[in-house]
Amino acid sequence: MNKVQATEKPRQRAPSKRALATRARVFDAAEKVFADRGFDGATIRMIATEAGEPVGTIHHHGGGKDVLFQQTVARRAATLSQARLEALARLEAPATMAAVLEAFIRPFFDLALQDPRWRNYARLVAFVSVDGRWRDLSAECFDPTAEVFLAEIKRLAPHATPQQTAEGFVFTVAAMLALLTSQGRISDLAGSSQAQAAQIDHLVAFCAAGFVA
Amino acid sequence: MNKVQATEKPRQRAPSKRALATRARVFDAAEKVFADRGFDGATIRMIATEAGEPVGTIHHHGGGKDVLFQQTVARRAATLSQARLEALARLEAPATMAAVLEAFIRPFFDLALQDPRWRNYARLVAFVSVDGRWRDLSAECFDPTAEVFLAEIKRLAPHATPQQTAEGFVFTVAAMLALLTSQGRISDLAGSSQAQAAQIDHLVAFCAAGFVA
DNA sequence: GTCTATATGTAGATAGAC
DNA sequence: GTCTATCTACATATAGAC
Numbered sequence A, B: 001m002n003k004v005q006a007t008e009k010p011r012q013r014a015p016s017k018r019a020l021a022t023r024a025r026v027f028d029a030a031e032k033v034f035a036d037r038g039f040d041g042a043t044i045r046m047i048a049t050e051a052g053e054p055v056g057t058i059h060h061h062g063g064g065k066d067v068l069f070q071q072t073v074a075r076r077a078a079t080l081s082q083a084r085l086e087a088l089a090r091l092e093a094p095a096t097m098a099a100v101l102e103a104f105i106r107p108f109f110d111l112a113l114q115d116p117r118w119r120n121y122a123r124l125v126a127f128v129s130v131d132g133r134w135r136d137l138s139a140e141c142f143d144p145t146a147e148v149f150l151a152e153i154k155r156l157a158p159h160a161t162p163q164q165t166a167e168g169f170v171f172t173v174a175a176m177l178a179l180l181t182s183q184g185r186i187s188d189l190a191g192s193s194q195a196q197a198a199q200i201d202h203l204v205a206f207c208a209a210g211f212v213a
Numbered sequence C: 001g002t003c004t005a006t007a008t009g010t011a012g013a014t015a016g017a018c
Numbered sequence D: 001g002t003c004t005a006t007c008t009a010c011a012t013a014t015a016g017a018c
Helices: A016-043 A044-051 A055-063 A066-074 A077-090 A096-113 A116-130 A132-156 A162-180 A185-188 A196-212 B005-006 B016-040 B042-053 B055-062 B065-075 B077-090 B098-116 B117-129 B130-157 B162-180 B185-190 B196-212
Strands: none
Touching: A016 A044, A016 A055, A016 A066, A016 A116, A016 B016, A016 B130, A044 A055, A044 A096, A044 A132, A066 A077, A066 A116, A066 A132, A077 A096, A077 A132, A096 A116, A096 A132, A116 A185, A116 B077, A116 B117, A132 A162, A132 B016, A132 B117, A132 B185, A162 A185, A162 A196, A162 B162, A162 B185, A162 B196, A185 B162, A196 B077, A196 B162, B005 B042, B005 B117, B016 B042, B016 B055, B016 B065, B016 B117, B042 B055, B055 B065, B065 B077, B065 B117, B077 B098, B077 B130, B098 B130, B098 B162, B117 B162, B130 B162, B162 B185, B162 B196
């Protein structure tokens, strides 16, 4: 058993499993701390503590605080986009407005329901959406997919002006993020709790009705 | 013996006009900087520069960074609540869902359209709504009025469950803040600009239709 | 790749002159 | 009430040992 890679030094060595696991822990920790406290409220030290790694390791994998932040946001964006576009492609030919909106909304909830890291990611995205300094980042990560859905929505509501469809889409995204990040706020207001499954249906119905109007 | 009473503030003297103006400049500046950068991203020095005041003055009027932040959020909340409740009271007897939602939504836009400081305030509120650390502050400032409107909405949609009305209200608030803080984001997506007046009508219609569904 | 120690900057806060 | 000067603490980042 010769260890080939031990002596070879190509342009970039494949990272070891150990290194990849560390890297994932660093980004998961960054995701959680950034989601809790925002970019400026988070510190490299908090992230290091959360990850169970020394401070230097965060810089090594993250490459500075704002690169770390941007990569943390970008990391899951491709997965999310793909899930959304696949859901859209799965719709049979005469799609309804509700079905298109659900193809956009549900994948995020499915991921969030089964993985708490995706819930952290949702809160992180909410922070990004509110802070004007990350507009370019947000556009890079999410606009391409948004354009695809926007085109589909326009096709289903040809009578609406471009402004109206754009507005409706912004309202839909805002409502989706609010529900994703509410974490019981709605139950507080309502006085009791209910399965999230129904809430997603309500969100889709709410937005679909809004678009029709 | 009389030492304690002597050193205690007898009662607060009425502040001079000059002092009140300075105080207002401090809070306006804090509002803008907090709206731009969030709580942690803002610094006392940025606020001082924005206000054209020395650093010590910010502490004097604000009393520490987080007290300053909370007072900045609370400062306009009463005005907003009052405007909303008055708009609600002005509705004639058989109110529609759209009219009730408009009574909630339009006052904020009216203030924001005529005063850029209210636009800053809207962005500040968006930051607060996304950061879990300010949940108590947010509840204190906005929940009482929200309860009034929620009761009215329930009256107009007796068939809906408490969960559904609470959800719809959260969606409405999220969409409202998104539109208030969009600052041309919607025009970007739509490819052209349009008067905000129509956008508010669209928002009301969107949400009213959602509630009916 | 991983971890420690440290350099450098700037934050929030305050004491005291005016 | 207003402003200056300064204290203390902790941030990011990096150099270099392992």
